[in-house]
Amino acid sequence: MQIGLEAGLTNQLIDEIDQQPGHLPLLEFALTQLWSKQQNRLLTHQAYQEIGGVEEALANHAEAVYAQLTEADRQRAQQIFIQLVRLGDDTEATRRLTTREEVRLENWDLVTRLASSRLVVTNRNESTAEETVEIVHEALIRSWGRLEQWLIVDGDFLRWREQLRLAIRLWENSGHDQGVLLRGKALIDAQEWQLQRAQELNTNEIRFINKSGELRELEVKQQQRIRKIGISSLVTGLILALGLAGVAWLQGQKARMSETKAISSSAESFLNANLEFDGLIASIRAGRRIKGTDGIDANTRTQITETLQQSINFVREKNRLAEHDGMLESVSFSPDSKFIATASRDKTVKIWSLDGKKQLVVLREEKGEGFNSVAFSPDGTLMATGSWDNTAKIWSREGKRLHTLDGHKEAVLEVAFSPDSQLLATASWDNTVKLWSREGKLLHTLEGHKDKVNSITFSPDGQLIATVGWDNTMKLWNLDGKELRTFRGHQDMIWSVSFSPDGKQIATASGDRTVKLWSLDGKELQTLRGHQNGVNSVTFSPDGKLIATASGDRTVKLWNSKGQELETLYGHTDAVNSVAFSPDGTSIATAGNDKTAKIWKLNSPNSIIVRGHEDEVFDLVFSPNGKYIATASWDKTAKLWSIVGDKLQELRTFNGHQGRVNKLSFSPDGKYIATTSWDKTAKLWNLDGTLQKTLTGHKDTVWSVNFSPDGQLIATASEDKTVKLWNRDGELLKTLPRQSSVVNSAVFSPDGKLIATAGWDKTVKIWSIDGRLQKTLTGHTSGINSVTFSPDGKLIASASWDNTVKIWNLDGKELRTLRGHKNVVHNVTFSPDGKLIATASGDNTVKIWNINGQELRTLRGYKDAVWSLRFSLDGKTLATGSRYDIVVWHLYLDDLDQLLVRGCDWARDYLQNNPNVNPDEKSLCDGIRPIAQQ
Known part of the structure; x- marks a missing residue:
């Protein structure tokens, strides 16, 4: 089909793009936009004006693509685009060719979509095989107002990061010469940016900053030793000696506090980058320091204990074996699981004990380019290798x-x-x-x-x-x-x-x-x-x-x-x-x-992480005797788990609901489990998985179920705006007056005389057991997900979509508001002694508070929203439910010594046996006795 251009349009196009370097992509883009607006096989001046000319057409297209992204992808898009621009001090911003690693691997899926939308161009470097990306044309930098605004806001960060990358290249080209690492103000600036923008830094950038910090720490120690020697030689009298010693002590303490904070920040950066093992080592170092330093402020102490707790609970990496001189192609376990074999391009195969202490055997070959593969025979008597020498x-x-x-x-x-x-x-x-x-x-x-x-x-x-x-x-x-x-x-x-x-x-x-x-x-x-x-x-x-x-x-x-x-x-x-x-x-x-x-x-003695469901773990609860955990999931099942030491063993699955399972509850005698579902029913089960009763009567999703303290009543709350009371035989006894909105939660008071309900009407309501409304508690600014009584029955806690938890007394007075979560709070629970409150949030964290509303600890490391949580009967562990996962934390809220013991137990093999560990780190756990020896 032939298409024509209106008179003069060709010259206008040529005039606009003539001064543009690399103008062909711009022309192609403009013609494509014009094509979509052709009328009667003619490209017109009017259509050209509608698309805004060459540069504006590209900017309008970019804005349209951006508008179609989700909020999360918009934030990622901003991070991607600002990396694709090089800012000049006195010159125009230009395109920057960026590697896949620099934009972060987890962002590459969005890069490919932006490439499909013709906003960026991806390629592969033939010499290094690295994938790269750049903005489709510099006209986009000049014409897209949103990108211009991003560059204004992030200009300082971008200029700093360009200098950082230059420093990293110099360091790498120098063979990792310590003299090229950051010092002085450059290091302070880098550590500040790392704290503010850790999520946007890649692994190499974080490692470079942390290496610089470690060198600074070592140099400070050396300076302190020199200072002490100098002070000793200058002592001429008791008064002078005391004065100098006092100054030196104060300076030393100040330096130690500064170094400790830097190490703590380094640990947090590692955790933000999902490098839990590096975070653990840094956290142990910081923990050892605060034990020997006076004057550490409470915030720094809390930060260190939080990162140490998070590290030991989520770390998976146990050891690093790093004595090959070439890349590794293959790894294999011995049949008894006691050893591994590694095959390398350095022409060796090494057999290691898992603690890295010994290389039991080294297989060598003299020709070829090294080994590709190694395997143990199943009977354990032989090994086989495959090589580049064709044998x-x-x-x-x-x-x-x-x-x-x-x-x-x-x-x-x-x-x-x-x-x-x-x-x-x-x-x-x-x-x-x-x-x-x-x-x-x-x-x-x-x-x-x-x-x-x-x-x-x-x-x-x-x-x-x-x-x-x-x-x-x-x-x-x-x-x-x-x-x-x-x-x-x-x-x-x-x-x-x-x-x-x-x-x-x-x-x-x-x-x-x-x-x-x-x-x-x-x-x-x-x-x-x-x-x-x-x-x-x-x-x-x-x-x-x-x-x-x-x-x-x-x-x-x-x-x-x-x-x-x-x-x-x-x-x-x-x-x-x-x-x-x-x-x-x-x-x-x-x-x-x-x-x-x-x-x-796969498992840690410091936490239990089980992936037993195929969808969100929406609720969990301990059995009355503390021996079991029951879980409810949106995969339409409930499961019963036995707590065996540091493991959860799946006992059985409760199948029967036709929709997502939302909540569950043990009867006080521990003989029954009640579950609720999107299928508009609640079900009553024996622990052996036998279905006893199906409670039908609700007209919509049933969100909550709870037994009364004497086990004779069951309360259910529903999307149909009602709360129903049933006997344990499944007979409907009473429906509380219909509320104005969805009811998400209904719970009995410890004495069984009251029921608290909460839902989308932003209120908590207190009812007598006979269904009379006693109090309405107002104060939340959004719907309420969860409500619970304190163990002594004197307080009520409510968790809301307004990102807060509120504590009330039974008179309806709001006592305090717990603020700190950055997203919806899904669940709230009291510890058995009533002294602690735990909250689960859509911000992927759990927070622990004292009864006065002071935040004690934030438990991080979750990759998704946390839906549910419960304290164990002794209050020493906390079970949480997230996407697929049941995570059971051992809580060491004020026990830094216990955290250090557990951290060192995990890292000791690496610290003692890896040849690349510096001497300062090798002694990091000296004096901390292993758990087995305590």
């Missing part, structure tokens, strides 16, 4: 080379033993897979892939082999080498393949940034999306409940068996190439291009 090798457990397997014509990327340890499979870039006996005899060559083969695995019964490679396919074979099936679906090469322990599913990890789950008949079951770069490795946990993936985006992700993302593990500073579960299911090992292997623990 595989079989070794004794003691490191003696037994057989060299020649036959491949290209590099051997992976080796795998059969479950009975009798066969070894090798995958090669010569497009083939070979099967060998454990004595090194070639049995079969599997040919069928059209390109390089990257990975291979045996089925759990040893009867099938799965292979993947550069041809974007997975193939299934029998042991005779016959190809049974080809699986297609990935859009890029496949790097890794793994069978589920029951042999019913296969997982594949691809350069297309996805993992796919397949049935054996070739059906694609799930696609796991979330990584921001190619996925290099995938494996199932021994019980089949978890899947771990490792990616070029420097992260490891944990997923449940249905493909839902549960957790992201941060810490590697370069691509992660390999991930493995320990056979006992307690640990994960990872290996990457940063030349390190990391050991992560």
